[in-house]
Amino acid sequence: xxxxxxxxxxxxxxxxxxxxxxxxxxxxxxxxxxxxxxxxxxxxxxxxxxxxxxxxxxxxxxxxxxxxxxxxxxxxxxxxxxxxxxxxxxxxxxxxxxxxxxxxxxxxxxxxxxxxxxxxxxxxxxxxxxxxxxxxxxxxxxxxxxxxxxxxxxxxxxxxxxxxxxxxxxxxxxxxxxxxxxxxxxxxxxxxxxxxxxxxxxxxxxxxxxxxxxxxxxxxxxxxxxxxxxxxxxxxxxxxxxxxxxxxxxxxxxxxxxxxxxxxxxxxxxxxxxxxxxxxxxxxxxxx
Amino acid sequence: xxxxxxxxxxxxxxxxxxxxxxxxxxxxxxxxxxxxxxxxxxxxxxxxxxxxxxxxxxxxxxxxxxxxxxxxxxxxxxxxxxxxxxxxxxxxxxxxxxxxxxxxxxxxxxxxxxxxxxxxxxxxxxxxxxxxxxxxxxxxxxxxxxxxxxxxxxxxxxxxxxxxxxxxxxxxxxxxxxxxxxxxxxxxxxxxxxxxxxxxxxxxxxxxxxxxxxxxxxxxxxxxxxxxxxxxxxxxxxxxxxxxxxxxxxxxxxxxxxxxxxxxxxxxxxxxxxxxxxxxxxxxxxxxxxxxxxxxxxxxxxxxxxxxxxxxxxxxxxxxxxx
Amino acid sequence: xxxxxxxxxxxxxxxxxxxxxxxxxxxxxxxxxxxxxxxxxxxxxxxxxxxxxxxxxxxxxxxxxxxxxxxxxxxxxxxxxxxxxxxxxxxxxxxxxxxxxxxxxxxxxxxxxxxxxxxxxxxxxxxxxxxxxxxxxxxxxxxxxxxxxxxxxxxxxxxxxxxxxxxxxxxxxxxxxxxxxxxxxxxxxxxxxxxxxxxxxxxxxxxxxxxxxxxxxxxxxxxxxxxxxxxxxxxxxxxxxxxxxxxxxxxxxxxxxxxxxxxxxxxxxxxxxxxxxxxxxxxxxxxxxxxxxxxxxxxxxxxxxxxxxxxxxxxxxxxxxxxxxxxxxxxxxxx
Numbered sequence: 010x011x012x013x014x015x016x017x018x019x020x021x022x023x024x025x026x027x028x029x030x031x032x033x034x035x036x037x038x039x040x041x042x043x044x045x046x047x048x049x050x051x052x053x054x055x056x057x058x059x060x061x062x063x064x065x066x067x068x069x070x071x072x073x074x075x076x077x078x079x080x081x082x083x084x085x086x087x088x089x090x091x092x093x094x095x096x097x098x099x100x101x102x103x104x105x106x107x108x109x110x111x112x113x114x115x116x117x118x119x120x121x122x123x124x125x126x127x128x129x130x131x132x133x134x135x136x137x138x139x140x141x142x143x144x145x146x147x148x149x150x151x152x153x154x155x156x157x158x159x160x161x162x163x164x165x166x167x168x169x170x171x172x173x174x175x176x177x178x179x180x181x182x183x184x185x186x187x188x189x190x191x192x193x194x195x196x197x198x199x200x201x202x203x204x205x206x207x208x209x210x211x212x213x214x215x216x217x218x219x220x221x222x223x224x225x226x227x228x229x230x231x232x233x234x235x236x237x238x239x240x241x242x243x244x245x246x247x248x249x250x251x252x253x254x255x256x257x258x259x260x261x262x263x264x265x266x267x268x269x270x271x272x273x274x275x276x277x278x279x280x281x282x283x284x285x286x287x288x289x290x291x292x293x294x295x296x297x
Numbered sequence: 298x299x300x301x302x303x304x305x306x307x308x309x310x311x312x313x314x315x316x317x318x319x320x321x322x323x324x325x326x327x328x329x330x331x332x333x334x335x336x337x338x339x340x341x342x343x344x345x346x347x348x349x350x351x352x353x354x355x356x357x358x359x360x361x362x363x364x365x366x367x368x369x370x371x372x373x374x375x376x377x378x379x380x381x382x383x384x385x386x387x388x389x390x391x392x393x394x395x396x397x398x399x400x401x402x403x404x405x406x407x408x409x410x411x412x413x414x415x416x417x418x419x420x421x422x423x424x425x426x427x428x429x430x431x432x433x434x435x436x437x438x439x440x441x442x443x444x445x446x447x448x449x450x451x452x453x454x455x456x457x458x459x460x461x462x463x464x465x466x467x468x469x470x471x472x473x474x475x476x477x478x479x480x481x482x483x484x485x486x487x488x489x490x491x492x493x494x495x496x497x498x499x500x501x502x503x504x505x506x507x508x509x510x511x512x513x514x515x516x517x518x519x520x521x522x523x524x525x526x527x528x529x530x531x532x533x534x535x536x537x538x539x540x541x542x543x544x545x546x547x548x549x550x551x552x553x554x555x556x557x558x559x560x561x562x563x564x565x566x567x568x569x570x571x572x573x574x575x576x577x578x579x580x581x582x583x584x585x586x587x588x589x590x591x592x593x594x595x596x597x598x599x600x601x602x603x604x605x606x607x608x609x610x611x612x613x614x615x616x617x618x619x620x
Numbered sequence: 621x622x623x624x625x626x627x628x629x630x631x632x633x634x635x636x637x638x639x640x641x642x643x644x645x646x647x648x649x650x651x652x653x654x655x656x657x658x659x660x661x662x663x664x665x666x667x668x669x670x671x672x673x674x675x676x677x678x679x680x681x682x683x684x685x686x687x688x689x690x691x692x693x694x695x696x697x698x699x700x701x702x703x704x705x706x707x708x709x710x711x712x713x714x715x716x717x718x719x720x721x722x723x724x725x726x727x728x729x730x731x732x733x734x735x736x737x738x739x740x741x742x743x744x745x746x747x748x749x750x751x752x753x754x755x756x757x758x759x760x761x762x763x764x765x766x767x768x769x770x771x772x773x774x775x776x777x778x779x780x781x782x783x784x785x786x787x788x789x790x791x792x793x794x795x796x797x798x799x800x801x802x803x804x805x806x807x808x809x810x811x812x813x814x815x816x817x818x819x820x821x822x823x824x825x826x827x828x829x830x831x832x833x834x835x836x837x838x839x840x841x842x843x844x845x846x847x848x849x850x851x852x853x854x855x856x857x858x859x860x861x862x863x864x865x866x867x868x869x870x871x872x873x874x875x876x877x878x879x880x881x882x883x884x885x886x887x888x889x890x891x892x893x894x895x896x897x898x899x900x901x902x903x904x905x906x907x908x909x910x911x912x913x914x915x916x917x918x919x920x921x922x923x924x925x926x927x928x929x930x931x932x933x934x935x936x937x938x939x940x941x942x943x944x945x946x947x948x949x950x951x952x953x954x955x
Contacts, residue, residue: 016541018879019698021648025739027731032687032869032880034695048838076690077878079871101896103533119696203739233899260895265728268885269866270892272911273901275919280727294839296901296911333942334850356940362905408775425752478903507850509649511674511683514889515854515940531891540870540883541684571940573652573673589949 015196034074034118040093041205045178047173048110049144051086051097054117065089065122066129067152068284069257071096072264074118078107082123082279083262086147086244094119096180099144123264124283126229127152127254129159136225140239142211145173145231146178148256152228157189162286166220170196170211174204194218199263212238216247222247228254233297240287253287256295273297299431301402302348303525304473305374308400310343312372318398321372322359324352329427329440330410334359348374348473350432350454351409354615355567357382357521373397375376376404378565380466382521382600387560388598388605391524401469403477404461405432406454411451413439422446457566457579460484467599488584503548509574510547516568516578517554522561529553555581560589560606621767622784624793624800625807630771631780634661634799635707638792642704644679644740646672656706665708667775670751671932676713676860680736682861687732687869689881701736702794705792709742711820712756712930714768717742722924723865732882741788743858746774748818755824755946761930763818776810810853826918826946828927831953835918837870838952839910847948848905855886855933857943863916863928866892887912913948 041053056063065085073096074080081104093167100109100200111117129152137156139149148170156162169188171177174197175247178268188191196207207214212235220227225249228240236255259271260276266280274293276282290297305323312318325335326347334354337343357379365371375383380401386392414424422441429440437448449488458464464477491499514530517523530538530550537553539546555562564586567578589595592615595606626634637644645665647657654669656679688697721737724730742910747763748756756762766772770789781803784790793800803811858864868885871878885892888908895902902908916928929945936944 016543016682016881017686017698018874019689019696021699021702021703024699025701025735026699027735029731030688030697032729032730033697074871074880077871077873080880081867086720103536105896106534110935117835162937231895257651258895260893262867265730266726267724267730267865268868268914269887270885272915272919274914296907303786327944328944331942336846359849362852363849495831501622505650511859511884513855513859513886515852518852518854519940539881540868540874541872541881542883543684567940571854571856573860573938575653 012050031207032120032263032279033164034072034080034120035063037094037119039111039113039115039117045097046176048100049097049178050104051178052108052111052117053093053095054119055093055239056119057116060215063094063119063122065127067149067155067177068127069122069124070264071119071121072261073108073124074120075104075111076118077108081105082264084148084283085151085257088151097144117239121264123279125281127284129155132156132226133159133161135162136166136222136267137222137265138166138168138225138227140168140215140222140227140229140231141213142169142231143176144178145229145235145256148230149228150179152187153231155189157191164192164223165190166192166213168194168196168211168215168218170198170207170214172198174201196295210238211235212242215239216242219246222252226252226254232255233258248287251274251286254284255287255290256283257285257290258283259297299313301474302346303401305346305348305400306344307503308471308473309337309338309342309346309372312398313337314340315443317370318372319369319473321346322354322356323372323374323400324348330424330431331411346374348402349430350406350429350437351410352376352402353407353567353570355379355382355519355521355565358519359500360386360392360397360523360565361524365393366513367461370396370398372400372401374402375466376402376407376467377463377466378404378563379521380468381463382565383565383598384468384601385598385605386524387601389561390602394601399466399469399471401466402464403470403472403474404458404460405464405477406450406461406480408432408453413448416448416453417446420446420543436461455566456487456567457564457583463530468601485587487580487582488587491580491584504544506576507547508552509576510546511553511574512542512547512550513573515571516551516574519567519571520558521565521567522558522563523554529557529572551578557586558582560593560595561597562586589601622793623749623803623808624782624784625776625779625803626773626782626800627725627779630799631911632662634796635665637796638705638707639720642702643707644704645707647788656708667708667745670749670754671710671713672708673933673934674860675714675716675932676706676709676742677862677865679740679864680717680720681733681867681882683884684728685882687882689880690878690884691876693777698732698734701739703739704828705741705743707743708746709744710747710771710932711744711761711763711765711767711769712754712932714742715761715765715779715930716743716768716932719863719920719924719926719928719930720767720865722926741770742768742794743792744769744772746772746814746818748775748814750818750821751933752823753937754822755826755933756931757819757822758826758828759927759929759931762815763822764815771775774805774811774814776814778800779807781807781811781814797826822931826931826949827901827953831949832917832921832927833954834952835914838955839914841952841955842909843948843951843955844906847907847943851888851905851909851943852941852942853888853890853905853908855884855888856938856940857945858886858888858912859884860934860938861931862930862934863920885917909943913945917949 043051048144070082070084086097141149223278261271261279262268266277271278321337323346324332362385426441436448439446460483642654648666651924653673695814761764770786772783
């Protein structure tokens with residue numbers, strides 16, 4: 010008998026049934042679907058088993074499966090709360106394309122939360138500056154609403170931009186936060202008719218706004234190139250490396266630090282991240 | 298053979314010191330019975346270049362793995378089959394003829410190291426006691442600490458080398474030595490052996506062999522003609538080949554690779570040599586080669602002006618499928 | 621440790637008794653390659669080999685395995701493993717299972733691997749004639765090392781010298797008591813001599829301590845450019861390495877059911893870290909080979925306290941381009 014010719018299909022004569030299998034997800038119903046931009050949709054999910062909970066802290070992520078297509082890591086869009094979890098997903102590859110085809114009432118499977126989350130306790134009493142671009146908004150929005158809810162931070166600044174007005178996620182909602190005391194600065198890369206806010210890249214907007222670095226924490230999330238320039242500008246503005254935080258994105262599969270894929274140096278982004286301070290990141294090899 | 302190595306080093310040294318090439322891709326000797334590809338960047342490096350009947354690797358693969366920037370040239374040591382791979386790459390527009398300097402080596406056959414080790418074992422000689430190996434006038438000489446052992450070329454080289462029709466490189470800028478003529482006719486006996494099996498027997502044969510594949514993709518990576526940036530097995534939308542390593546997917550991968558190399562495979566069998574499981578891949582590719590010859594009277598990698606088989610057609614092409 | 625001896629003809633009886641569970645042993649196949657196979661006929665077992673082609677990890681993390689299956693009713697766990705014995709494991713492979721256990725135990729325990737580890741006993745065969753590519757002694761092991769084994773058999777001529785290491789090993793001996801006897805002084809002498817002879821035969825050496833120290837400063841070294849030039853980027857070194865464990869999780873359809881499948885993956889493949897945005901943190905072979913070596917000789921050491929190498933030599937034996945790990949690391953050591 011060849012032991013590698015066919016895979017066992019999970020049935021081994023005399024074998025034990027696994028009682029705890031760490032990769033098993035829980036079912037969640039899609040309660041609402043919103044088209045945010047041409048290729049980004051947000052989904053409101055509710056765990057089928059109401060007794061189950063998925064308590065997460067902002068910055069952590071969930072592994073969402075569309076059975077048959079695969080699994081992908083996603084940071085929740087909504088702040089930690091009872092009931093529904095909202096995720097905001099861009100259509101990129103096999104799994105996200107399959108997800109975008111799903112409608113209200115269909116089921117996805119969720120496991121998690123994984124990762125280390127933002128150190129929110131340490132940030133109490135400080136000013137938070139959130140800098141994001143494009144699909145980098147979700148963990149920042151989750152952190153934003155969480156912080157507003159807890160009312161434990163001195164000041165909240167949100168600097169967010171996208172390629173064009175059509176690509177901004179929840180433009181109206183974000184601008185509405187100004188009434189709630191959040192300093193919201195939006196930007197798009199190129200001039201458009203009717204656009205009154207900043208025109209330019211997010212790092213440039215950041216320099217132009219020039220937030221003071223005293224008693225502040227800067228959190229950034231977005232495309233690698235944007236993060237690179239945001240960090241550069243933050244340092245220029247006087248922020249220290251331990252005041253700058255980011256969420257790293259790497260291709261992840263297991264979420265548990267076992268499949269060996271997402272390592273940056275000796276650190277696994279899935280398990281020891283995705284939140285890193287620039288201080289920590291400087292010690293790691295530049296492979297992210 | 299000593300002459301050949303000396304000539305090789307001289308020519309390589311000259312090309313490098315005169316700045317004619319950025320580097321030269323050849324072989325170096327690691328141990329007396331082990332060679333491997335080597336990138337010579339300076340005149341010093343040129344003296345490390347080596348050639349022996351163990352130089353099996355098809356170095357043309359490095360032309361597809363490397364970016365040759367504008368104004369740069371690369372030197373490449375090629376045997377007969379390797380030069381045909383380079384010609385095929387030129388035909389397909391992947392390699393610019395002006396950017397490669399081909400140092401041709403008339404090949405007298407590649408020694409099958411496993412066969413050699415077995416033969417040495419039978420004569421109670423340790424392979425580690427070998428100090429050199431060469432081939433001349435139909436005789437393979439293995440020098441050891443205790444003397445020289447001779448083998449008849451026919452018995453110790455790969456079977457396929459005995460039927461090679463192009464032992465002398467077809468395309469070259471420099472030829473190190475006298476031209477070599479083919480030793481025998483191509484009879485495709487290894488392919489015919491499988492063709493004589495009935496379909497059931499044939500399927501069982503291939504099912505057994507292909508079930509051993511571990512999908513390491515060494516066959517694909519060492520093949521100079523497999524240079525797609527995104528291979529069909531890596532595509533996820535749609536997923537053509539599943540990730541699971543089972544006979545059905547292995548078969549699909551290998552059969553598709555054979556078809557993608559129809560009229561392009563030059564028969565160097567680097568794929569079979571690289572396979573850690575010993576799957577007889579050469580039989581599959583030579584069957585394709587035999588069919589291509591019969592159907593289209595076409596041989597890959599012979600002329601830089603020739604059009605690739607599946608990118609051109611002739612009015613005389615067979616069309617029995619049009620009813 | 622309990623020491624015993626067993627006569628060669630009695631070993632056949634022992635193996636026959638083991639066959640009532642599942643017995644995996646080295647078998648030579650048609651291409652002359654030695655692999656662990658489930659044996660029924662003891663005549664299939666070969667004792668003439670340096671090491672199996674695929675390491676014993678293929679029995680603990682199979683190349684393809686079901687993580688769960690789904691149908692209309694929901695998600696169902698798989699059945700894993702089955703009691704069995706692996707015979708003919710070399711000390712290097714046995715040590716690799718110890719390393720892999722630490723990886724799969726850390727933080728969240730992987731029940732798939734750990735169930736198999738519980739169920740499969742390993743009977744080792746000492747290397748009386750190490751291969752020309754072996755360098756286990758450089759990694760704190762040796763041809764007669766017992767790390768990770770349940771028992772180790774060493775050929776001393778007419779008999780095998782048996783070292784029983786674990787409780788499972790003890791049980792196996794006790795349930796076949798009549799086949800084992802106490803070693804004589806002569807037996808002990810032969811065993812010692814066999815070990816000394818074997819250790820002398822290991823030709824390749826590597827100063828691992830020096831290498832791990834130098835690696836801390838060698839990240840930008842030119843060595844990685846040179847090595848990556850001849851590497852063609854296949855997965856042979858990772859698939860045949862006893863300690864490599866990287867895997868992929870994908871969903872597959874079969875007969876109306878969906879299976880989530882875990883398959884071996886290799887960090888040398890370009891798609892390993894390619895993100896759907898097109899960004900690849902390790903875009904060329906240089907970064908990937910460097911990462912692989914760092915992972916084995918530095919990152920694993922930091923994370924679980926073990927080096928991800930057991931000195932079996934399969935990588936340098938099977939590499940189609942002749943990349944030699946020992947040579948690369950020696951150069952790092954000398955830099």
